[in-house]
Amino acid sequence: MNVGLLNLPTTVSDRDVTKELSKVLHSPEFRRIDNGRLFNFKVILNLNERMGVRNNGTGMVQLPTKEIGNKLYSWAKTSPIPIQEKKIRLGRRSELLPGEAWALQRTPFIDPALEDEYEDKCQKLQGQIRVDAVQFGILHYPSYPTSAKKPLGEYSIEWESERTAWLTFDYAYKAIRINLGDEMKEYTCHSVTVNFSNIQGLAVGHDGKPYICFNTFTPSIFEAFGFHRSLTGDEKRDLKKYKRRIGSLHPGHAVVAQYAPTLRLLLYPAPDIIESFVDLCGVAGISSSIVRFMPLSDLRMEASSKRRFFEQTKVYRLRKRITEFKWPVAFQLELLLRNGLLHTEDLDNLIPLVKETCLRCPSKDDILTANLLRRYSGELKSRSPPESPRACFFRIRQHFTFKEKKLSTGYLMCCHITIAPTRMILGGPYHTQSNRIIRRYPGFEDHFIRVEFRDEDGLPYQRDQAVEGILFLDERVGGVLTEGFELAGRRFEFLAYSSSALKEHSVWFINPFKYQHPNTNKIACITADSIRDSIGDFRGNPIMTMPSKWAARLGQAFTSTNPSVTIQMNQWTEVEDLGVEPYLHTDGAGTISESLGNEIWERLCQGRGDHGQNMIKPSAYQIRFLGYKGVVAVDPRLDAHPIRMRLRPSMGKFKDSRATEANIEIASYFNRPMPSYLNRQLVVILEDKRVRREVFQELQDDAEANAKTIDDSLKQFSDILERHSLGNVYRLSYIIRRLSDLGLDIATPGIDTPFLKELRQVGKIHVLQDIKHRARIPVPGSYQLIGVPDEGPAYEKAGYKNVFTLKKHNIYACIQRPGEEPRWFEGPCTVYRNPLTHPGDVQQVIAVKPPENKFCAFAHLRNVMVFPTVGERSFPSMLGGGDLDGDTFVIIPNVDLQPSSVDAPASYPPGKVHQATHEDGTPRECDVNDIIKFVVQYIDSDVLGPLSGRLLRIAGMVKVSSQQHVSHNCSLSR
Known part of the structure; x- marks a missing residue:
């Protein structure tokens, strides 16, 4: 509701009025806390431009509900609200626009005192500090004492600029900026940005001139912009894309930027300039614990200290020496240099020791020495300062033992850059x-x-x-x-x-x-x-x-897969899809015989100690086969035919006529139900569909309480790891569960090591952070399952009688865990697929269990979700535009989470694909350069995170079930 405000002092601001109104609106008589926060309201004052004062004595306050507006109106009649020496009178009431009301209801109230504090800090940080020189180098120890005394450190200047420069605090971006350039003489300004969160330590002191040395977690950000660019007067337009990112400040800086990231500033020697900088750091909120005054006795930083560790000739000679080693060793030596663990002199001194190690401990491709260097690089980061790199190497080599690990089938040891x-x-x-x-x-x-x-x-x-x-x-x-x-x-x-x-x-x-x-x-x-x-x-x-499609087709051969069974060309065939374009019911889905499925599973389990005996045999596999990709479900009836695998045209992405046999590559297999979770998008949609807020609160409370039981026992620790998919790469849940099965527990002496305690602490924090920031809350009894089609209509077409098939909006799902009996879903369920962008992405279905007196093509399937193959449109396409080539779908049987109604599903037409063209606009065949351009454009336009956040903000302001759907609003907000 809008409520008019009259009799206001003409010199007050909207923030002043907000302060006074909040005393009333947030008092016990009015106080109503939603979601743990005070309700929001907004004050708008009418300006009096002719008299040159702040307002004309009138305005209005926007309140989230009519109830609050009427109550305020009644309150003001008996208890006028004072402001300065006047009393506010209330004027005419009117209805808010729907969007304005929703915005107030969904956004928090911000205390004007906090806004005043923010503006006060910005005001104090407006000044500039003159910089005489900008230097980049490294901190190093020129020598190491023989005793345990800490060595004397030194700063080596590797590159320096004496251009005019100024240091400023940008509190809005929480960053310190150093702008280099004289706008009276130069066209381009080069900028160095150090984010507050990136500062590990600040050393300040005097060395002829006052200096600031930045110890950062990662290198600074470099940008450039024009001093004299054209301006329109519209601040929003003038500040849009006016800067460009650069990799270095100067060609000379580019030579050393890779190796010398430590920034040091020499300041203009004004009185108390260091003290002024430290005071500004305090105003900006930079902790005083990371700002250190450095006496010269602790760290030498003389401007004459230029060791030139990384001049081009030194780096070139060093790299020539590195190439004398075999690749595994050479890579580790490059790592020591490029990752900033050793400078050129230290690495030069290390190389003879590495050569000696290769001769003393011969191995294939010097893999032993390479693994020793890999261990050494880790130790360099944590060694004590008195220990020299040379001494550290001797210590590691003395205690190093190497046992070559046997790689699992389908894996390799791969270097990453x-x-x-x-x-x-x-x-x-x-x-x-x-x-x-x-x-x-x-x-x-x-x-x-x-x-x-x-x-x-x-x-x-x-x-x-x-x-x-x-x-x-x-x-x-x-x-x-x-x-x-x-x-x-x-x-x-x-x-x-x-x-x-x-x-x-x-x-x-x-x-x-x-x-x-x-x-x-x-x-x-x-x-x-x-x-x-x-x-x-x-x-x-x-x-x-x-280019994008060609690259995607090439990419099928680079999908991470495990090799399985090789079959001949006469052992597989293509069968027609069910449904009509563009919504095929079998889009991306095929079948394999049970015997072939057994062979695939046996091959996948060869590297396992139990050979898969303690696991449920998968009913479906995600595969890559020649130019085909998708999911194949096990069909026992194929065992009676010479054809062992049936694929569909929708699975074929390109032809490969050169192969006479091919391996069925397994991208993924589905032998257990995956846990499902709420997320922010789902909560927004279900809450709008009248799912009670108490249901979400109860699930959240249970999830929090469960996370805090992680220290109760090893079994509980294992269950939490499995439920939240933590440590899957290392099979951590399985390892902890095996310890529990052996009768061991946290209270068993020698079991609860500091490492295990830290793992539990990290796991608990991770789970609680996911709940708080992502609404990632487990939903008991619900699961995420791979989708496959009902093959029944295909068998009916082939002449089978008495076939049980799924009707529209019916699904089949049966889950089974190792050592447990199968459990069928029956009755009304909610299904959806992530990500959710439209209220129609959440649908309701009836889960059915097949009758025993009919032939059913899917009754034997476990840990999959079977969709009907009847109707004009495939059901998976109704769930966020999904298909069956590897998409997973969530099923929720919980009646409390079932929406009161569902929206019609959105249509997801394919987007326009960019074509490579000649200068006259006619299409041409693309080459690898076109793929490279696509990759660059993809990285630049990869805004999924910001887009998701914007969608949620819009969903919070606009009722998602209104005519203007969330997806439509999101597209308009780009």
């Missing part, structure tokens, strides 16, 4: 799942390397409205993809990526090599081009004009 704006970060080699292409060249796995493109903090690139990001991404990401890179004597070039890897901004690179084919003995040079050309029959295919 992260390309950041200023540096290349090396890691591994890590235990990584293999793919079809790498398995094709046994013995040459180390010629393939995984490359990720990330920001300095290891997170994906984030969009900033003030920064034009595509230019830098094209230069940094596009440059590496196009030109490749050299590492440890090997030249790597871009190869391809899988669709799931692209979501993580990760791709494969290859170092070309010569390979002798075992069958023909022919020697061929294997390059990125030759591998891409060997995948499928693409030439002349229309898909070759679409």
Whole structure:
């Protein structure tokens, strides 16, 4: 409700009025707490521009409900609200617009005192500090004492700029900025940004001139913008994309930026300038514990201390020495240099020791020495300051024992590289799942390397409205993809990526090599081009004009898979899809015989100690096979035929006519039901569909209480790990459960180690954070299951009689865990698929159990959700545009979580696909350069996180069941 405000002092601000009204509206008489917060309201004053004062004495207050507005009106009649020397009188009442009311109801009240405090801090931080020199270098120890005394440290200046520079505090962005350049003489300003959260420590002191030395977790951010750019007067437009990200401040800085990230500033020697800086740090909220005054006796930082560790000639000579080693050792030596663990002199002194170790401890490809260096790199980060890198190496070598691990089938040890704006970060080699292409060249796995493109903090690139990001991404990401890179004597070039890897901004690179084919003995040079050309029959295919689709088809061969059973061409066939385009009921789904399923499972379990005896045999597998991808369900009736696998046209993405046999590659298998959770989007939709808030609160309270029982027993610890999918990569839940099965527990002496205590603490915090920030709350009795179609109509068409088939809005789901009996879902259930973007993505179904007196094509299936294959539109497509090529769906039988009504499902038409064209606009076949452009554009436009957050904000302001659906509003807000 709108309530008019009269008799206001003309000098008050809307914040002043808000303070006075809040004393009344948030008093016990009015106080109503929703979701643990005070209700919100908004004050709007009418300006009096002619008299030049703040307001004309009138305004209005917007209140979330009519009830509160009427109560305030009654209150003011008997208890006028004072403000300065006047008393507020209330005027006319009117209805709020629906959107305004919802906005007030869904947004929290912000205390005006907090806003005053914020503005006060911004005001105090407006000043600038003159900077005489900007330096980049490293902190190092020139020598190490023989005693346990801490060595004397030194700052080595590797690059320096004496351009005019100013330091400012940007409190809105919680950052310190150093702008370099004289706007009277230069066109471009270069900026160094250090976020408050990135500051590990600040050393301040005097060394001829006052200085500030930044110890940061990750390198600073570098940007550039024009001093004299054209302005429109519209601040929002003028501050949009006016900056660009850069990798260095100067060509000379670019040479050392990879190795020398530590920033030091020499300040103009004004009186008390250091004290002024420290005071501003306190105002900005930078903890005083990380600001340290440095006497010269503790750390030498003389401006003359230029050791030039990373000048080009030194780095070049060192890299030449590194290439003398075999690849596993050379990679670890490069890691020590590029990750900033050793500078060039330290690494130069280490190389003779590494050569000696290779001779003393010979092994294939010097793998023992490589693993020793990998352990050494970890120890360097945590060694005590008095211990020199050389002494640390001797200590590690003396106690190092190496036992070569046998890799599981379908895995390899893979080196990883992260390309950041200023540096290349090396890691591994890590235990990584293999793919079809790498398995094709046994013995040459180390010629393939995984490359990720990330920001300095290891997170994906984030969009900033003030920064034009595509230019830098094209230069940094596009440059590496196009030109490749050299590492440890090997030249790597871009190869391809899988669709799931692209979501993580990760791709494969290859170092070309010569390979002798075992069958023909022919020697061929294997390059990125030759591998891409060997995948499928693409030439002349229309898909070759679409870079994204061609890359996605190539990516099928790079999906992380386990090899299983090889079958001949006469053992599989293609059968027609059920349904009509574009909503095929069997989109992405096929079948395999039970015997073939058994062989696949046996092959997958070869590396397991129990050979799969303690697991439920899967009823469905997600596969890659030649140019096909999708899910195949086990069908025992195929055992009576020579055909062992039936695939559908919807599964085929490209042809591969060169193969006479092929391996069925397993991307995933489904042998147990996966737990399901609430999420913020689901809560918004269900709450709008009149699901009681108390239901969510009860589930949340139970989840919190359960998380806090993690210390009760090993069994409870294991259950929580499994329920929340924690430590799955390390099979942590299984390990803890096995300890419990042996009769051990937390109270058993020697079991509850500090490491185990820390694991439980981290697990509990992780679960509670997910509940708080993501509404990730387990829903007991509900599960996430892979979707497969009802094959009954296909059997009816083939002549089978008395066939039980699913009707529209009927589903079948049966779950079974190891050692338990099967459990069928029956009756009304809620189903959905993540992510949720539309209220119609949540639907209600009837779960049925097949009768025993009819033939049922799916009665034997476990831990899957079977959908009907009747009607004009496939049911999975109604759930967020899903299909059956690997999508999982959630089933909730809890009646308290069933919506009172459901919306019609949204349509999800395919988007327009970009085509490569000639200059005259006609389509042309694309090449790898077009794929590279697509990758750059994908990273730049990857805004799923911000889009999800915006969707939730819109859902909070607009009732999702209104005519303006959330998805429509979200598309309008881009």
